[in-house]
Amino acid sequence: MLKKISIIMLFLTFSVFASQNNQMFQTVNKKDATLVKIDSSKEFCNVCGMNLTKFYKTSHAVEFKNGHKEQYCSLHCFAKINENFGNKIKKVEVVDTKSLKLIDATKAYYVVGSSIKGTMSMVSKYAFLQKEAALEFISKNGGELKTFNEALEIATKALPKDEMMVDKKREKVAKKGKKIFETMCNKKELPSFNSVGEAKQYLIDNKVCKNLKPDMLQAVAIYTFNPAYATDDNKKMQIPTDVKCPVCGMFVAKFPKWAAKMSVNEHTHYFDGTKDMFKFYFNPSKYAHNHKKEQIQEIKVTDYYTLEEIDGKKAYYVIGSNVYGPMGEELIPFKDEKSAKSFKESHYGKKVLKFEEVKESLFY
Structure with a gap:
C-alpha cells in the first residue's frame, strides 16, 4: 500500500503537467470533438496513445477499404501509418481548425510551420476548409499554405527527426511508467507491441492495471511498448x-x-x-x-x-x-x-x- 501511495505521489507532477495541456491550442471541449472509433481505443491515438480531445485540432480520421476506422492525433502519426498501409486507405479526413468539423483532407488547405505549437512534430500543421480562413491564420501566426499531399510529404520526411524528439520525451515518462507497472499492474508476460496506442489498448482490454488515472496509464503504455525507454x-x-x-x-x-x-x-x-x-x-x-x-x-x-x-x-x-x-x-x-x-x-x-x-x- 505504501508503495502504491508513493507511486501516485511521484506522478502528481506529471498529472499537473497533463492538466495544463487542457489550455493548449489543439484542445477542445469533449462535446465539440468528433471521434470515429467505437472500441476501447476510441479516445486515444492508435499510434502514440495520446488523448484525441486534447490534440483534436490536428487529428486525422481514416477509413480503410475494409470499412475499419481509426483516428490519429496528428499528421505525424498518420504519416507513420501511411508509409506501411497507404494502399489500404479509402478516405482521410482532418479537423477543420475553424469549425472543428471533420473534412476531406485531400481538399483541405494546410498551414505548415506557423508559430502555433504542433503535435508530435517540431513543425506545426493545421488544416482549414476555406482558403480564406487559412490565409487569415497565416496573417496572425505565420506559416505557409500547402495542399494535403505537400503537408504529408513534409511530415513523412521529418519522421526520423521528430521520432528522436518524441523518444527523448518518452524516456522520463517511461521510467515513471515502469515503477507504476511494477507496483500497480499484473506483471504477467506481455506480447510485443507495434505502437504505444496498441500497448494502451491491450492494457485496457486485458485489465492488466487497475485504478490508474489516464496519465498513469499512458506512462505504463509507453513503458510496455518499449522498455528500453526506461533502461539506464x-x-x-x-x-x-x-x-x-x-x-x-x-x-x-x-x-x-x-x-x-x-x-x-x-x-x-x-x-x-x-x-x-x-x-x-x-x-x-x-x-x-x-x-x-x-x-x-x-x-x-x-x-x-x-x-x-x-x-x-x-x-x-x-x-x-x-x-x-x-x-x-x-x-x-x-x-x-x-x-x-x-x-x-x-x-x-x-x-x-x-x-x-x-x-x-x-x-x-
Missing part, C-alpha cells in the same frame, strides 16, 4: 543514427530493442537483429567484407527482457518462437539460460542455443 543510458547499446545494417540496409537506430554489433579491428558493424548479425558473422564476403573470425574483437547483443547490452558470445538464443523482429523470425538473446528457457516456454520456442551452437545452415 549507460547500459543500452549506443547506436549512431546514421548507420545501416550491412546485411539488410535498414537503419539500426530504429530498432534499439533488437540491435547487435560486432567490432572488427577499429571498425564496428551494427545490425537490426541477431539473425543478420550471425549471417554476417558466418559469411562476411557475401556482404562486401572480408573479415576473418579471429579479427573480431567483440560481439554485443541486446537482452530481450532488460534491453541491456550483453556479451553476444556468452548469451543464450531462443529460436522458433512466436515473437518476431524487424526482419521476421529472430534469434532472441538473453543474458542467462533461465531467462531464455522461461521465454521459450511462454512463446513456443523450439530450442535454446549457446553462441557456439548456432550454425549457418539455420538461416537458409
Whole structure:
C-alpha cells in the first residue's frame, strides 16, 4: 500500500503537467470533438496513445477499404501509418481548425510551420476548409499554405527527426511508467507491441492495471511498448543514427530493442537483429567484407527482457518462437539460460542455443 501511495505521489507532477495541456491550442471541449472509433481505443491515438480531445485540432480520421476506422492525433502519426498501409486507405479526413468539423483532407488547405505549437512534430500543421480562413491564420501566426499531399510529404520526411524528439520525451515518462507497472499492474508476460496506442489498448482490454488515472496509464503504455525507454543510458547499446545494417540496409537506430554489433579491428558493424548479425558473422564476403573470425574483437547483443547490452558470445538464443523482429523470425538473446528457457516456454520456442551452437545452415 505504501508503495502504491508513493507511486501516485511521484506522478502528481506529471498529472499537473497533463492538466495544463487542457489550455493548449489543439484542445477542445469533449462535446465539440468528433471521434470515429467505437472500441476501447476510441479516445486515444492508435499510434502514440495520446488523448484525441486534447490534440483534436490536428487529428486525422481514416477509413480503410475494409470499412475499419481509426483516428490519429496528428499528421505525424498518420504519416507513420501511411508509409506501411497507404494502399489500404479509402478516405482521410482532418479537423477543420475553424469549425472543428471533420473534412476531406485531400481538399483541405494546410498551414505548415506557423508559430502555433504542433503535435508530435517540431513543425506545426493545421488544416482549414476555406482558403480564406487559412490565409487569415497565416496573417496572425505565420506559416505557409500547402495542399494535403505537400503537408504529408513534409511530415513523412521529418519522421526520423521528430521520432528522436518524441523518444527523448518518452524516456522520463517511461521510467515513471515502469515503477507504476511494477507496483500497480499484473506483471504477467506481455506480447510485443507495434505502437504505444496498441500497448494502451491491450492494457485496457486485458485489465492488466487497475485504478490508474489516464496519465498513469499512458506512462505504463509507453513503458510496455518499449522498455528500453526506461533502461539506464549507460547500459543500452549506443547506436549512431546514421548507420545501416550491412546485411539488410535498414537503419539500426530504429530498432534499439533488437540491435547487435560486432567490432572488427577499429571498425564496428551494427545490425537490426541477431539473425543478420550471425549471417554476417558466418559469411562476411557475401556482404562486401572480408573479415576473418579471429579479427573480431567483440560481439554485443541486446537482452530481450532488460534491453541491456550483453556479451553476444556468452548469451543464450531462443529460436522458433512466436515473437518476431524487424526482419521476421529472430534469434532472441538473453543474458542467462533461465531467462531464455522461461521465454521459450511462454512463446513456443523450439530450442535454446549457446553462441557456439548456432550454425549457418539455420538461416537458409
